Amino acid sequence: MTREELMEVIEAVLEKAEVPDVVATLTEQRDAAVRFGQNRITQNMDTFERKLRITLGDGERESVYSTHRIDIDVVPEILSKAMDMLKTASPDPEYMPPVPAGQVYPIIDAWDSMTAEADPVGRTEAAARAINTAKKNGMEASGLVGMTYENTAIGTSTGNLAHHRSTEAYMRLTLDRGKPSSFRLLSAEAWNDLPVDDAIREVAAEVEADEDQRELEPGEYRLIFEPQAVVDLIPFIAWSMNARHADEGLTVFSGKQGESVTGSNFTMTSEVNGFLKGTPFNGEGLASNDAVWIDGGRLVNQPCTRYWAQQTGREPLFIPGTLAIEGDSGSTGDLVSNVKGRALLFRRFWYIRFVDQKELSLTGMTRDGVFLVEDGKVVHPVEDFRWNWKPLDLFSRIEKLGAPERKGQLSVPPMIIGPTVL
Amino acid sequence: MIDKMRDIAEGIVGQLRHRSVDYGDARVENTDLESLTFRKQRLAESDFQAGQGVGIRVLVNRCWGFASCSGFDSDEVEKTVDRAVSVARAGAGVMEGSVSLSEEIPSTGHYDGPCERNPFDIPRSEKLDLLARAADIMHTSPLINMSWSNLKFERKRKAFSNTEGTLVSSDLVFSMPTIMAYAVLGDDMQNRGFQEGARIAGWEWIEQADMIFWAEKCREEAIMKVKAPEGPSGVMDLILDGTHLSLTMHESVGHPTESDRVLGWEASMAGRTFLNIDDQEKLKYGSEIVNFVADNTMPYGLASWGWDDDGVPCQKWYTIKDGIFQQFGSVRETALLVNRKQSTGCCRAMDFASFPINRQPNFYLEPGKKQVTPDDLISEVDKGVYIEGRGSFSIDQRRINFQFGGDMFWEIKNGRKVQPLKKVIYRSKTRDFWGSCDGIADDRSFKTMGLLTCGKGEPMQAARMTHGASTSRFRNIEVGRGAE
Numbered sequence: 031m032t033r034e035e036l037m038e039v040i041e042a043v044l045e046k047a048e049v050p051d052v053v054a055t056l057t058e059q060r061d062a063a064v065r066f067g068q069n070r071i072t073q074n075m076d077t078f079e080r081k082l083r084i085t086l087g088d089g090e091r092e093s094v095y096s097t098h099r100i101d102i103d104v105v106p107e108i109l110s111k112a113m114d115m116l117k118t119a120s121p122d123p124e125y126m127p128p129v130p131a132g133q134v135y136p137i138i139d140a141w142d143s144m145t146a147e148a149d150p151v152g153r154t155e156a157a158a159r160a161i162n163t164a165k166k167n168g169m170e171a172s173g174l175v176g177m178t179y180e181n182t183a184i185g186t187s188t189g190n191l192a193h194h195r196s197t198e199a200y201m202r203l204t205l206d207r208g209k210p211s212s213f214r215l216l217s218a219e220a221w222n223d224l225p226v227d228d229a230i231r232e233v234a235a236e237v238e239a240d241e242d243q244r245e246l247e248p249g250e251y252r253l254i255f256e257p258q259a260v261v262d263l264i265p266f267i268a269w270s271m272n273a274r275h276a277d278e279g280l281t282v283f284s285g286k287q288g289e290s291v292t293g294s295n296f297t298m299t300s301e302v303n304g305f306l307k308g309t310p311f312n313g314e315g316l317a318s319n320d321a322v323w324i325d326g327g328r329l330v331n332q333p334c335t336r337y338w339a340q341q342t343g344r345e346p347l348f349i350p351g352t353l354a355i356e357g358d359s360g361s362t363g364d365l366v367s368n369v370k371g372r373a374l375l376f377r378r379f380w381y382i383r384f385v386d387q388k389e390l391s392l393t394g395m396t397r398d399g400v401f402l403v404e405d406g407k408v409v410h411p412v413e414d415f416r417w418n419w420k421p422l423d424l425f426s427r428i429e430k431l432g433a434p435e436r437k438g439q440l441s442v443p444p445m446i447i448g449p450t451v452l
Numbered sequence: 453m454i455d456k457m458r459d460i461a462e463g464i465v466g467q468l469r470h471r472s473v474d475y476g477d478a479r480v481e482n483t484d485l486e487s488l489t490f491r492k493q494r495l496a497e498s499d500f501q502a503g504q505g506v507g508i509r510v511l512v513n514r515c516w517g518f519a520s521c522s523g524f525d526s527d528e529v530e531k532t533v534d535r536a537v538s539v540a541r542a543g544a545g546v547m548e549g550s551v552s553l554s555e556e557i558p559s560t561g562h563y564d565g566p567c568e569r570n571p572f573d574i575p576r577s578e579k580l581d582l583l584a585r586a587a588d589i590m591h592t593s594p595l596i597n598m599s600w601s602n603l604k605f606e607r608k609r610k611a612f613s614n615t616e617g618t619l620v621s622s623d624l625v626f627s628m629p630t631i632m633a634y635a636v637l638g639d640d641m642q643n644r645g646f647q648e649g650a651r652i653a654g655w656e657w658i659e660q661a662d663m664i665f666w667a668e669k670c671r672e673e674a675i676m677k678v679k680a681p682e683g684p685s686g687v688m689d690l691i692l693d694g695t696h697l698s699l700t701m702h703e704s705v706g707h708p709t710e711s712d713r714v715l716g717w718e719a720s721m722a723g724r725t726f727l728n729i730d731d732q733e734k735l736k737y738g739s740e741i742v743n744f745v746a747d748n749t750m751p752y753g754l755a756s757w758g759w760d761d762d763g764v765p766c767q768k769w770y771t772i773k774d775g776i777f778q779q780f781g782s783v784r785e786t787a788l789l790v791n792r793k794q795s796t797g798c799c800r801a802m803d804f805a806s807f808p809i810n811r812q813p814n815f816y817l818e819p820g821k822k823q824v825t826p827d828d829l830i831s832e833v834d835k836g837v838y839i840e841g842r843g844s845f846s847i848d849q850r851r852i853n854f855q856f857g858g859d860m861f862w863e864i865k866n867g868r869k870v871q872p873l874k875k876v877i878y879r880s881k882t883r884d885f886w887g888s889c890d891g892i893a894d895d896r897s898f899k900t901m902g903l904l905t906c907g908k909g910e911p912m913q914a915a916r917m918t919h920g921a922s923t924s925r926f927r928n929i930e931v932g933r934g935a936e
Contacts, residue, residue: 064543065807065910067717070550074543076535077520077805079505093498098505098522111502118576120495120584150542158547172720174910202910204720213720278597279636380723381846385857386875388641393855393877395848416846416853416879418932 031058031080033193036183042105043084044185049116051087051127052187053315056080056100062150063176064157069164071157074150075176083313084112087127091119124337131189133317140196140307142220146179148199153177156201156226163230164205169237173203177221186315194310199224200438204398205233209243210411212236213378213398215258217438219307236377240399243411246452252373253424253447254403256362257435260442262379263392263421264353267298270390271323273332273344282390282422286329292425294327297356300349305434306441308350318350327426357434357443365432365444366403373403373446374412385418393418417452424450453482454562454609454621460524461613464508467533469615473540475511475553477614479761480524481804483606484572488579490601493587495580505804508532512540514549520805554787554794556764558617563758565624566751567654571605574655579603582663589667590633595675597641601667602630603658604650604904610757618763626650626754626916627657628904631666635674642677642874644670644859647695647841650902650916651752673860676872682933683861683876689836690878690926691829694899696858698919699842701817702903704882705737705744706919708851709771710798711780711790712810722908723849726882727777729790735777738886743818744772746781748797753814754902754916755800761808764797771815775886783810802913809909816920819895826923829891836864837876837931842901844877855879878931891925898922 036056043054058080065073083096086109095112156175164171181195199221204213214229270276276283283291302308302318310318316336323331331347339346360368366375377399385391393416400412427448434443457480468476482504489497505522506529517540521532543549571579583601590599604627611621628650634643646666651657692700708725712718727735748755748766759765762784770778780790783799801808830838841859848854861873880888900920907914 061911062539063911067712067719068715071515071543071547072712072717073518073807073809074516074539075518075520075807076539077507077518078532078535079520079522079805081522091498094500096499096501096503098503100523111500115498115500115576118580119498120580122496123494124496150539151546154543154546161547170716170719172716172718174720202720206719211719275598280598280634280641380849383844383846385844385877387643388639393844393846395846395853397849414848414853416848416855418855 031181033183036181036193037191039082039100039102040183040185040191042102043109044187046105047086047109047187048113049086049088050187051089053085053128053184055083055182055184055313058181059178061176061178062153063174064153065174066157066161067172069161069170071154074154076150082108084108086112086116087125088116090121090125091116092122092125093119126336128186128188129190129314129316133190133315135192135310135317136302138194138303138307138310140219142197145177145197145199145219145221148177148221152221159227160203160230163234167234169205169207169234171205173201175201184311184315190315192311192315196307201226201229203229203233205237207237210237210240211398212240215437217436236399240411243413246412246415248452250449250451252369252371252429253450254362254365254369254373254375255445255447256377257437257442257444258378259376260355260445261437261440262382264355264440264442266382266384266390266392267421268349268353271332273334274338276332277342280388282388283329283332287332289329290327291329291422292324292327293428295428295431296324296327296425298324299354300352301354302350306352306354306436306439308352312348316346316348321347352439354441355434355443358431360432362432362444365430365446366408367406368430369403369406369446371405375401375403375408389420390422391418391420454611454623457482457609457611458619458621460506460529461611462619464506464529464533465613465615467530468510471537473510473512473537473615474514475615477509477612477763479507479801479804480611481505482609485606486572487602487604488583490583490587492599493584493591506532507801507804508536509807510536510540511551512537513544514551515540515543516551517543518807551785552788553784556784556794559759559763559765560619562620563622565622565652565756567625569655570625571627571655572607586631586663586667589664590671593671593675595635595637595678596633596671597636598634600630600632601663604628612759612761612763614763620759620763622758624652624757625654627653627655629658629661629663631663631670633670633674635678637678640678642674644674644677645841646670647859648899648901650754650904652754652756653752677860677874680872680874683837683873683931684863685931685933687928688931689833690929691826691833691836691838691864691923692926693840693923694897694921695841695901696839697817697921697924698901699845700856701919701921702812703845703847704851704854704885705771706812706815708882709780710810710812711782711786714780715786715789718908721910726850726852731777732779732791733776736775737772737777737883738775739889740775741820741892742772742775742886742889743770744815745818746771746796746813746815748813750814750918753918754904755814755918760797760799761801762795762799764795764799767797769796781810781813786810800915802915806913809913811908811915812906812917814918817892817922817924819898819922820892822894824891824893826893826897829893829923829925830864830869831867833864833925834866837873838862838864838869839876852881854882875933876931878929880929885926885929888926888928889924890927893922893924895922
């Protein structure tokens with residue numbers, strides 16, 4: 031649907047609703063991808079979904095109704111069902127009206143028409159190139175390559191109207207030869223910006239380097255995290271930052287606002303429209319803003335709902351779809367060559383779960399490459415092992431940061447963590 | 453509604469027959485989902501989703517093409533048929549196809565899941581009253597700083613048809629109560645929740661689950677936990693109840709025995725398995741008393757759908773018999789590749805917009821045949837921990853090296869439960885762990901856990917299935933404290 035067609039439905043909902051408080055969102059999403067494994071294509075997909083979400087409120091109660099039936103003619107029928115939900119809801123002591131008028135939405139150019147309209151041949155050929163490289167090297171290729179787009183309009187009964195659309199091209203690639211394996215996540219707004227062939231070549235070389243794994247010898251090591259390994263840890267910190275959960279004593283950040291939670295060389299921010307492209311509004315229609323969450327190790331802001339912000343004298347804040355960890359300069363290879371003594375290099379982690387939510391202690395496995403490094407040189411690969419770590423403790427002992435890289439909607443640097451007993 | 457959906461599915465298959473595809477199928481789905489959530493003593497979410505759409509899968513020169521659209525609009529559906537065929541043709545133009553489906557007898561029929569009282573007919577005021585009462589009970593103690601109470605109901609009506617003559621439909625109602633209490637004391641927070649999860653059943657499951665009882669139990673046991681000492685560390689015995697074992701089984705038996713993992717189709721995401729194809733009917737997986745029965749005909753089981761998303765009837769088989777691995781759960785596309793003539797009917801998609809993949813069946817650990825109670829098992833433990841419910845869980849991608857927590861812990865000394873504990877975890881390796889099982893209580897302690905959120909596949913799909921076990925004993929397992 032065009033912007034105008036989306037808005038026509040939104041405006042019909044706002045106009046015909048019989049309650050004062052309304053938020054309507056109409057989203058189209060297309061996801062077209064090729065999945066491969068065992069050097070064969072296992073799925074080839076082109077999915078499309080259109081969904082209307084209506085939040086109604088009468089000043090005391092609120093309810094949400096969603097449907098795949100999108101037609102101006104059936105808006106009254108949809109609203110009638112949404113009203114049935116509202117009438118039976120209980121009064122909400124935390125009721126908030128829709129966001130005030132005058133929201134200023136950032137304009138984010140995250141759309142690439144060629145990517146949105148791409149036919150299946152390009153992505154199928156990309157999968158085929160990965161498979162052919164794997165076959166040539168006695169490996170197996172698996173992963174997913176494709177594109178997605180979202181086209182969303184939102185309106186509030188307080189007078190805000192906004193539209194945003196975005197594309198994303200992506201590739202998740204694993205090559206393996208039994209135990210030796212490597213992995214790469216690529217993403218960009220435009221298909222043409224994905225370095226598919228470079229990634230296939232690099233990952234194949236990394237599998238070769240992962241041959242002859244040896245068991246980890248217990249001892250003290252510096253830890254070198256590739257960007258993907260950092261990415262795997264960050265969501266647990268982000269999830270734990272919620273202001274209300276912290277205030278209620280549920281997370282590690284309870285009572286920590288304004289205090290040091292990591293080392294002074296760790297800064298975590300969100301940007302709406304920079305290197306990473308976020309979303310201009312959240313599900314309530316609140317305008318997105320850049321935010322600094324941890325500044326030089328100090329917790330300076332926490333995501334906070336409008337209700338909790340009102341209760342605690344904060345500004346409402348949310349993560350606008352991106353997270354960035356500040357870095358310095360140099361690649362992972364540069365960090366490796368500069369490390370003194372004994373270290374371990376990690377490509378990524380797997381199956382990370384909270385062990386204790388309040389302590390923010392995590393467990394997980396290494397995956398797709400761990401290497402022993404001695405005085406700046408990779409000595410040999412190490413077998414995967416289980417770890418139990420506290421990420422805030424790790425990020426309190428960062429000795430060096432490299433240059434950030436994009437990994438999905440995160441921008442993160444490689445880093446060296448100080449001596450750690452394993 | 454079902455008749456209309458069957459007509460749409462048949463209409464799509466009719467169109468596919470005119471497009472010269474080697475095989476084609478259509479899934480037509482209509483889903484109503486109601487979710488009511490109390491955060492503390494306040495209704496925080498009142499949500500209803502009315503979903504419908506169509507997923508179409510075709511084979512052209514042994515290459516898949518899949519397309520989906522939301523809604524039942526006939527023009528959109530016809531365009532979706534075109535997209536499915538064009539995606540398959542594009543794939544066939546780039547790479548030689550490799551798909552071979554097992555031969556299955558075409559099915560016709562309709563299946564209604566068990567549902568005595570349709571939850572969508574229960575007045576919403578009754579649901580909200582139950583949630584409010586549960587929340588009030590949890591918050592009678594000031595130590596309970598947070599709680600969640602939720603009721604989730606889903607009615608999923610499906611029609612499936614394929615070019616081989618299968619035309620089947622189902623009408624399934626899923627009901628799930630959730631209770632979770634969080635106790636905060638000093639710098640610590642501990643929580644306790646209802647553990648049996650969802651069932652294919654109606655309102656009668658909500659009544660049977662008894663949220664009021666669980667609200668009291670969760671309040672008391674969350675407080676007990678937050679005041680409890682941390683668990684011991686070292687090698688000791690474990691007594692695990694059915695709601696705890698359900699997750700250990702899911703991760704260390706259910707996933708490794710999926711056929712797509714042994715083929716490497718999940719290598720980039722969910723991972724592979726330590727098993728090999730020729731381990732079937734040979735490999736010692738556990739002690740001789742360990743028998744796992746896969747059962748997609750299990751009453752109330754979340755994977756008991758009548759037919760899977762290949763149109764193959766739901767079935768029952770042994771995954772592990774007398775400790776020996778028997779066979780992988782499979783779909784039509786993988787059955788021949790793992791040396792089986794027919795699928796076990798494990799093909800399921802999250803929704804109409806998802807390509808169906810190999811999923812875990814319902815499965816359970818067969819109860820012991822002798823009359824044995826959990827207390828009998830405990831009485832033969834000098835030093836150990838008794839664990840109920842699910843907690844932290846993690847396992848490597850080949851499904852060997854795992855670490856689990858739990859929801860409630862009790863120290864066992866000299867054959868008796870002596871005190872509650874917190875922050876207990878244990879670590880083991882899959883075959884060592886199941887090999888250490890030396891006691892399984894009889895069916896009087898059998899409990900099930902219905903899981904709605906098993907993540908697998910790319911793009912990620914959440915699947916649902918039910919597991920069950922009687923309380924069981926495991927000898928000499930490494931136990932740790934918190935994140936040690």
